[in-house]
Amino acid sequence: xxxxxxxxxxxxxxxxxxxxxxxxxxxxxxxxxxxxxxxxxxxxxxxxxxxxxxxxxxxxxxxxxxxxxxxxxxxxxxxxxxxxxxxxxxxxxxxxxxxxxxxxxxxxxxxxxxxxxxxxxxxxxxxxxxxxxxxxxxxxxxxxxxxxxxxxxxxxxxxxxxxxxxxxxxxxxxxxxxxxxxxxxxxxxxxxxxxxxxxxxxxxxxxxxxxxxxxxxxxxxxxxxxxxxxxxxxxxxxxxxxxxxxxxxxxxxxxxxxxxxxxxxxxxxxxxxxxxxxxxxxxxxxxxxxxxxxxxxxxxxxxxxxxxxxxxxxxxxxxxxxxxxxxxxxxxxxxxxxxxxxxxxxxxxxxxxxxxxxxxxxxxxxxxxxxxxxxxxxxxxxxxxxxxxxxxxxxxxxxxxxxxxxxxxxxxxxxxxxxxxxxxxxxxxxxxxxxxxxxxxxxxxxxxxxxxxxxxxxxxxxxxxxxxxxxxxxxxxxxxxxxxxxxxxxxxxxxxxxxxxxxxxxxxxxxxxxxxxxxxxxxxxxxxxxxxxxxxxxxxxxxxxxxxxxxxxxxxxxxxxxxxxxxxxxxxxxxxxxxxxxxxxxxxxxxxxxxxxxxxxxxxxxxxxxxxxxxxxxxxxxxxxxxxxxxxxxxxxxxxxxxxxxxxxxxxxxxxxxxxxxxxxxxxxxxxxxxxxxxxxxxxxxxxxxxxxxxxxxxxxxxxxxxxxxxxxxxxxxxxxxxxxxxxxxxxxxxxxxxxxxxxxxxxxxxxxxxxxxxxxxxxxxxxxxxxxxxxxxxxxxxxxxxxxxxxxxxxxxxxxxxxxxxxxxxxxxxxxxxxxxxxxxxxxxxxxxxxxxxxxxxxxxxxxxxxxxxxxxxxxxxxxxxxxxxxxxxxxxxxxxxxxxxxxxxxxxxxxxxxxxxxxxxxxxxxxxxxxxxxxxx
Numbered sequence: 077x078x079x080x081x082x083x084x085x086x087x088x089x090x091x092x093x094x095x096x097x098x099x100x101x102x103x104x105x106x107x108x109x110x111x112x113x114x115x116x117x118x119x120x121x122x123x124x125x126x127x128x129x130x131x132x133x134x135x136x137x138x139x140x141x142x143x144x145x146x147x148x149x150x151x152x153x154x155x156x157x158x159x160x161x162x163x164x165x166x167x168x169x170x171x172x173x174x175x176x177x178x179x180x181x182x183x184x185x186x187x188x189x190x191x192x193x194x195x196x197x198x199x200x201x202x203x204x205x206x207x208x209x210x211x212x213x214x215x216x217x218x219x220x221x222x223x224x225x226x227x228x229x230x231x232x233x234x235x236x237x238x239x240x241x242x243x244x245x246x247x248x249x250x251x252x253x254x255x256x257x258x259x260x261x262x263x264x265x266x267x268x269x270x271x272x273x274x275x276x277x278x279x280x281x282x283x284x285x286x287x288x289x290x291x292x293x294x295x296x297x298x299x300x301x302x303x304x305x306x307x308x309x310x311x312x313x314x315x316x317x318x319x320x321x322x323x324x325x326x327x328x329x330x331x332x333x334x335x336x337x338x339x340x341x342x343x344x345x346x347x348x349x350x351x352x353x354x355x356x357x358x359x360x361x362x363x364x365x366x367x368x369x370x371x372x373x374x375x376x377x378x379x380x381x382x383x384x385x386x387x388x389x390x391x392x393x394x395x396x397x398x399x400x401x402x403x404x405x406x407x408x409x410x411x412x413x414x415x416x417x418x419x420x421x422x423x424x425x426x427x428x429x430x431x432x433x434x435x436x437x438x439x440x441x442x443x444x445x446x447x448x449x450x451x452x453x454x455x456x457x458x459x460x461x462x463x464x465x466x467x468x469x470x471x472x473x474x475x476x477x478x479x480x481x482x483x484x485x486x487x488x489x490x491x492x493x494x495x496x497x498x499x500x501x502x503x504x505x506x507x508x509x510x511x512x513x514x515x516x517x518x519x520x521x522x523x524x525x526x527x528x529x530x531x532x533x534x535x536x537x538x539x540x541x542x543x544x545x546x547x548x549x550x551x552x553x554x555x556x557x558x559x560x561x562x563x564x565x566x567x568x569x570x571x572x573x574x575x576x577x578x579x580x581x582x583x584x585x586x587x588x589x590x591x592x593x594x595x596x597x598x599x600x601x602x603x604x605x606x607x608x609x610x611x612x613x614x615x616x617x618x619x620x621x622x623x624x625x626x627x628x629x630x631x632x633x634x635x636x637x638x639x640x641x642x643x644x645x646x647x648x649x650x651x652x653x654x655x656x657x658x659x660x661x662x663x664x665x666x667x668x669x670x671x672x673x674x675x676x677x678x679x680x681x682x683x684x685x686x687x688x689x690x691x692x693x694x695x696x697x698x699x700x701x702x703x704x705x706x707x708x709x710x711x712x713x714x715x716x717x718x719x720x721x722x723x724x725x726x727x728x729x730x731x732x733x734x735x736x737x738x739x740x741x742x743x744x745x746x747x748x749x750x751x752x753x754x755x756x757x758x759x760x761x762x763x764x765x766x767x768x769x770x771x772x773x774x775x776x777x778x779x780x781x782x783x784x785x786x787x788x789x790x791x792x793x794x795x796x797x798x799x800x801x802x803x804x805x806x807x808x809x810x811x812x813x814x815x816x817x818x819x820x821x822x823x824x825x826x827x828x829x830x831x832x833x834x835x836x837x838x839x840x841x842x843x844x845x846x847x848x849x850x851x852x853x854x855x856x857x858x859x860x861x862x863x864x865x866x867x868x869x870x871x872x873x874x875x876x877x878x879x880x881x882x883x884x885x886x887x888x889x890x891x892x893x894x895x896x897x898x899x900x901x902x903x904x905x906x907x908x909x910x911x912x913x914x915x916x917x918x919x920x921x922x923x924x925x926x927x928x929x930x931x932x933x934x935x936x937x938x939x940x941x942x943x944x945x946x947x948x949x950x951x952x953x954x955x956x957x958x959x960x961x962x963x964x965x966x967x968x969x970x971x972x973x974x975x976x977x978x979x980x981x982x983x984x985x986x987x988x989x990x991x992x993x994x995x996x997x998x999x
Contacts, residue, residue: 100182101175104190105757108133110172112391112753114160121395122388133393133753143184147177190758191378191751192696195725195765204770205788208763209811218801221793221813226254228999229792230262231954235819235998236739236786237266239275240826240835244951263786267779270839273312274875276778278822279738280307282903283375284346285367287879287896288843290416291348293857295882298349302422302662303342304875305840310340316776317731318720321376325719326712328665338420338664344368344406345663348881348897350414358474358484360413362682368406369399371899376719377697378730378751386680392752393696397676401692404674405715410666419661431657442649449645457508457625462497462605472683477670480512480623492610495624499532499605503628504597507607508590512621531606532597539606542597596628660842667711693718697726720776726751728768732781733758736767737902739785741817742807749901759809795999817998818905821891822874825920828990829871831952832927836868843878844869847919848886856882887921890914915991925990928952929983941966945985952989954999 101107111132118127131137149159150168160167200207213220230250234242250258266272286304289295310320327337347364366385373381383389384399410418423429459479467473468491472484531539675685691709700723709715719727730751737743744764747755758764767781774780785791795814808815829835844865853860864870877885881896890910894900915921936944945965949957965985973981989995
């Protein structure tokens with residue numbers, strides 16, 4: 077062995093089982109981050125990228141020889157031995173090597189990654205936040221900042237919990253009694269209000285990538301706002317976070333799922349839908365499932381799961397196959413990639429509930445009747461799904477669990493589908509082709525889809541043609557003008573006059589045709605069967621799905637009656653669907669009756685499916701269930717319950733960290749969407765674990781955790797800091813003060829509504845359209861007209877503003893609202909001249925400034941300019957203006973008054989106040 081003295085060798089393997097020492101570098105805190113930065117790309121979890129068979133990220137993969145070799149490789153002067161190789165950049169610095177050496181000499185103690193380990197908690201008296209923060213401050217030799225001024229504290233609390241500033245009366249009441257008891261009462265009142273639900277729903281809508289349109293360039297409108305209202309109600313009522321999670325991921329799979337629980341599944345219907353011409357349904361459906369996996373990983377697991385879509389994760393312990401185990405949980409829903417369904421009716425009163433329930437009951441009955449008719453129509457027939465199925469000239473065939481084939485891709489004008497394999501029967505008298513509705517855009521019908529050839533071969537012998545004598549469809553028509561019918565195709569087969577079959581472009585119902593052999597085909601062991609189906613004149617009228625069956629004897633003329641029953645049942649179902657009540661609806665998840673077979677996509681390509689995979693979670697995350705009697709995870713409901721299992725410490729840490737981030741501007745873990753091996757370590761690990769424990773112990777109460785935080789002295793500190801403290805801790809990592817945070821665009825607008833006195837406090841309902849600048853849609857494919865809502869609807873809370881993905885509300889995006897196409901777990905904060913221009917010129921700001929100006933004139937018209945200006949300042953900013961501030965503002969009012977009149981002067985003052993940094997920031 078090289079590099080380490082041989083006397084260390086006997087100690088190394090034994091040391092792997094020992095805990096860390098406070099006097100030496102630790103694996104999690106010092107060594108793993110070092111190796112992740114320099115070594116894991118070649119010696120990490122990805123087996124395809126792993127060099128020399130050496131894996132450094134897994135405990136079981138290390139030996140004493142590997143440890144010694146590692147130290148030699150990072151210290152040697154031999155160019156060909158040194159790691160990392162020079163082509164990969166600079167090697168480890170002297171300090172890095174010294175930490176690694178000390179860790180090895182101390183025994184190379186190992187411990188699991190902190191985020192995946194069980195919670196470490198302790199008994200705490202008093203507020204848990206203050207206990208851990210003050211302990212850290214004392215260790216750093218720092219004192220906490222004093223408590224914020226009552227006015228600033230109440231303004232901070234309101235903006236954080238309900239997203240709007242306090243009213244004049246609320247502020248005056250708290251200034252008169254700023255006691256701890258009064259503050260605690262105010263906290264409880266805010267946490268119990270629907271305004272709390274609305275504001276914290278905005279945080280959740282960011283991670284859920286919520287919008288009121290489908291996305292892509294067409295960006296058609298969608299109705300999913302009832303899900304948004306469900307979120308508001310769930311948060312306002314303090315629905316336990318475990319139920320909040322389960323219902324959104326798998327509410328439709330709960331026993332006797334209620335309408336509300338099904339509405340909750342809209343979380344994962346916020347994916348985009350591509351309705352552009354030529355869009356591939358399967359490609360976009362798979363993309364939506366990938367998005368659901370990545371979103372779930374970021375929101376609940378703090379993991380960059382999407383990195384494993386094409387290969388094993390380069391740093392975190394998630395293999396390529398394990399990624400598709402997660403994919404499998406979401407792979408069997410009924411929604412497609414280019415169609416908007418399914419959706420659920422959302423009645424608003426008892427009468428509408430009765431209407432909706434009656435229609436849905438009838439729908440279920442007609443669906444059952446159709447299924448029974450279809451089953452009867454195929455009775456006696458044996459379905460065939462051979463080992464090989466290919467499509468020429470473009471399309472591909474994907475086998476489904478019901479024995480059918482789904483045509484993937486757009487059919488060309490001519491294509492041939494070839495089915496080949498062992499026959500299902502020993503004697504075949506007829507073959508049946510069932511065309512099934514597909515429902516996707518561009519798949520409204522079929523033309524000239526014919527049975528071209530039937531061939532058989534014994535063993536490896538040459539193929540022999542089988543001759544047909546007749547073809548019979550469920551319904552045949554001699555003309556092509558009668559929409560929705562079928563008709564025979566003359567000359568479809570050589571030497572015969574009527575063996576083809578076609579369906580008009582209006583096709584939207586199941587149809588079947590039976591092709592009878594001239595002589596029954598007798599087959600022996602080893603025989604193979606080949607069927608060729610030809611699609612002609614495909615254009616955009618393609619066969620979306622079809623099924624093949626065979627029968628041993630002549631089906632007989634009575635089959636046409638069975639076919640009529642099948643078609644009639646479908647017609648009745650279609651007619652009932654067309655009579656759907658005109659009620660609000662929302663997009664939901666629904667599980668297929670037959671789950672899909674999920675396969676690993678090689679290099680992430682849905683066009684290259686490989687071996688089947690079963691639903692499951694990565695082994696590294698499932699330690700708390702690593703026991704012989706642990707139940708398997710079979711579906712979304714199992715997975716959702718796994719996420720919020722009381723022992724799933726990772727999810728609990730991620731959740732409370734994001735809530736902390738909303739109140740302090742920075743999480744205890746700065747990389748809030750990456751708790752993996754390259755993510756940041758928590759600044760206060762004990763506090764993070766204690767808050768996660770509080771979450772579970774309180775019955776997963778969001779209200780309890782937030783109450784604990786905002787009642788702490790840590791939260792209530794002033795934001796002012798000395799220059800020395802700012803230099804030592806510019807990001808406030810040590811929490812020796814509070815932080816001044818810029819308001820979001822939604823908080824800014826809502827604050828203006830409150831201050832102007834025009835807020836419409838109605839809760840829920842369809843989206844509204846406040847004023848916005850012209851020309852917003854000039855660069856979008858769909859040239860829409862944005863007509864501002866009339867009356868008080870234009871003054872609804874910002875949560876209810878309509879959001880088009882292709883052209884979001886410009887005031888919000890100017891103030892860093894995220895794109896709703898992907899999950900956003902933390903908004904960025906920018907400083908842009910556009911923000912000042914928006915606050916000065918946006919038509920919405922101008923209108924609200926005029927409203928506030930009118931309030932100043934009407935409410936305080938009996939006061940002189942100085943007193944009136946002081947009242948306006950207090951209302952907008954929550955504090956008294958200094959004499960200097962009042963004087964400068966009066967000077968502005970007088971100048972505008974002289975030029976434009978009284979009302980314009982006070983509206984201009986309002987706009988000045990809206991532009992002040994104190995108004996646009998949380999104290």
